[in-house]
Amino acid sequence: MGDNPESLDAARIVRELRNTFRSGLTRSLAWRMMQLRSILKLTQEREGDIKEALAKDGGKSSFEAYTGEIGVIISSCRLALKELKKWTAPQKVSTTLTTFPSSGAIISEPLGVALVISAWNYPFSLSLDPVIGAIAAGNAVVLKPSELAPATSSLLAELVPLYLDTSAIRVVEGGAPETTALLEQKWDKIFYTGNPRIARIVMTAAAKHLTPVTLELGGKCPVIIDSTADLKVAAKRIVSGKWGMHSGQACIAADYILAENSIASSLIDNLRATIQEFYGKDPSKSSDLSRIVNTRHFSRLTELLDDIKTSDKIVHGGERDEKRLYIAPTILRDVSIDSPIMTEEIFGPLLPVLTVDSIDEALELVNSRPKPLALYLFTNKKDVKEKVIAETSSGGMLINDCVLHFANSSLPFGGVGESGMGAYHGKFSFDAFTHKKALLSRSFGGENAARYPPYTASKEKL
Numbered sequence: 001m002g003d004n005p006e007s008l009d010a011a012r013i014v015r016e017l018r019n020t021f022r023s024g025l026t027r028s029l030a031w032r033m034m035q036l037r038s039i040l041k042l043t044q045e046r047e048g049d050i051k052e053a054l055a056k057d058g059g060k061s062s063f064e065a066y067t068g069e070i071g072v073i074i075s076s077c078r079l080a081l082k083e084l085k086k087w088t089a090p091q092k093v094s095t096t097l098t099t100f101p102s103s104g105a106i107i108s109e110p111l112g113v114a115l116v117i118s119a120w121n122y123p124f125s126l127s128l129d130p131v132i133g134a135i136a137a138g139n140a141v142v143l144k145p146s147e148l149a150p151a152t153s154s155l156l157a158e159l160v161p162l163y164l165d166t167s168a169i170r171v172v173e174g175g176a177p178e179t180t181a182l183l184e185q186k187w188d189k190i191f192y193t194g195n196p197r198i199a200r201i202v203m204t205a206a207a208k209h210l211t212p213v214t215l216e217l218g219g220k221c222p223v224i225i226d227s228t229a230d231l232k233v234a235a236k237r238i239v240s241g242k243w244g245m246h247s248g249q250a251c252i253a254a255d256y257i258l259a260e261n262s263i264a265s266s267l268i269d270n271l272r273a274t275i276q277e278f279y280g281k282d283p284s285k286s287s288d289l290s291r292i293v294n295t296r297h298f299s300r301l302t303e304l305l306d307d308i309k310t311s312d313k314i315v316h317g318g319e320r321d322e323k324r325l326y327i328a329p330t331i332l333r334d335v336s337i338d339s340p341i342m343t344e345e346i347f348g349p350l351l352p353v354l355t356v357d358s359i360d361e362a363l364e365l366v367n368s369r370p371k372p373l374a375l376y377l378f379t380n381k382k383d384v385k386e387k388v389i390a391e392t393s394s395g396g397m398l399i400n401d402c403v404l405h406f407a408n409s410s411l412p413f414g415g416v417g418e419s420g421m422g423a424y425h426g427k428f429s430f431d432a433f434t435h436k437k438a439l440l441s442r443s444f445g446g447e448n449a450a451r452y453p454p455y456t457a458s459k460e461k462l
């Protein structure tokens with residue numbers, strides 16, 4: 001079992017883990033490999049239990065549980081195991097005349113004891129993916145899963161001690177009080193996934209000890225689509241990047257669409273047809289659509305829908321069933337840009353489509369808002385692609401698809417500005433928990449009198 005929140009002694013946990021870290025255990029490559037293999041084993045052996053917990057927590061389908069969570073952890077473990085020797089090897093650098101003769105290298109050293117605080121929407125992968133980075137980099141780590149995914153949180157608290165070395169890897173369950181107690185401790189790294197409001201609490205706590213943070217946040221991810229896009233293909237990719245992502249409860253789910261005037265109606269027709277093709281005439285019967293996580297989020301979403309300015313703008317869906325925490329895939333057209341649905345992160349199955357006269361108008365709107373975690377562009381025009389890349393800032397950008405950049409572990413995954421700081425995935429996860437130590441090494445030879453006093457004008461130029 002994980003540490004019981006009621007008797008949580010955060011100081012003791014950190015002390016114990018710090019002792020283990022100081023013993024050098026977690027630095028050993030053999031230990032890191034063994035823990036990574038054990039995470040792989042845990043994930044593969046307990047696939048059924050993990051799927052069951054994910055279904056309990058958010059009604060996730062087996063397919064989504066595998067592709068969005070289990071498969072993610074399996075690939076991350078495999079990559080880290082394959083690349084670890086390379087990642088940990090000192091990286092030679094060239095040296096300068098000033099330091100001649102010398103050799104230079106960058107040493108990847110672990111930071112120490114790390115805290116990972118994760119969110120409810122992908123509660124398995126958002127918990128273990130950063131932990132893989134922390135372990136690969138040679139740290140001790142405490143994982144605090146989200147209390148809003150209680151089945152997954154308690155499964156992690158049960159499985160981690162069964163598979164992993166608890167002298168260096170712990171799970172602490174709980175919500176705000178437990179996280180607050182953890183945040184009062186001195187950590188060497190805090191990795192937080194969640195909303196920007198709590199991120200400010202995390203960063204304030206980290207500032208007290210000058211602890212570095214990675215903040216994986218969210219925001220409103222726009223989709224820009226111009227008149228040259230293949231609307232059929234675009235609709236499939238947008239629908240799967242919205243409702244196929246935990247019913248829009250994903251940080252990189254499409255949040256709103258900015259469509260060029262000439263194609264907006266046809267795009268909506270294609271989106272409607274695709275929703276029906278994927279989820280049937282009555283999507284409430286589809287087992288491929290996740291449910292809303294809880295009644296608080298259900299009410300938040302229905303309030304966005306019931307907002308006086310948006311209720312007459314629903315052009316598809318809108319049905320809801322509180323008992324089953326179900327909200328239909330819903331499309332809204334031309335809602336006011338000042339309405340809550342356009343100012344707050346939606347994080348659910350509602351998708352506003354706004355029409356714009358030009359790409360310039362779309363860019364003006366996007367750039368007047370906080371920097372998003374992901375920006376999606378559908379176009380066939382090279383100059384439009386170049387313009388949007390050059391004139392917008394976002395954590396990541398994907399052309400002619402949604403969400404898939406997440407699956408390329410050669411790309412850093414993270415936000416910018418309000419959508420976060422730092423990044424992870426692949427080698428970037430290792431780097432997020434690593435200090436790059438500069439090492440310059442010299443022998444006792446190669447003395448150069450010009451560097452020492454007494455200084456003269458001729459020495460200055462040497």
Ligand code: NAD
Pocket residue numbers: 117118119120121122126144145146147148174175176179180193194195196198201215216217218219250251252345347373414415420
């Ligand atoms: P959440 O409610 O699970 O909260 C996240 C974590 O913060 C939890 O572990 C929770 O216990 C902790 N927490 C809650 N209140 C706290 C407090 N007062 N003090 C300290 N800790 C506290 O998740 P959420 O914030 O609702 O997650 C949704 C948000 O996360 C969205 O904005 C989404 O876009 C973002 N998100 C980002 C990513 C990413 O990878 N960038 C992934 C998933 C979600």
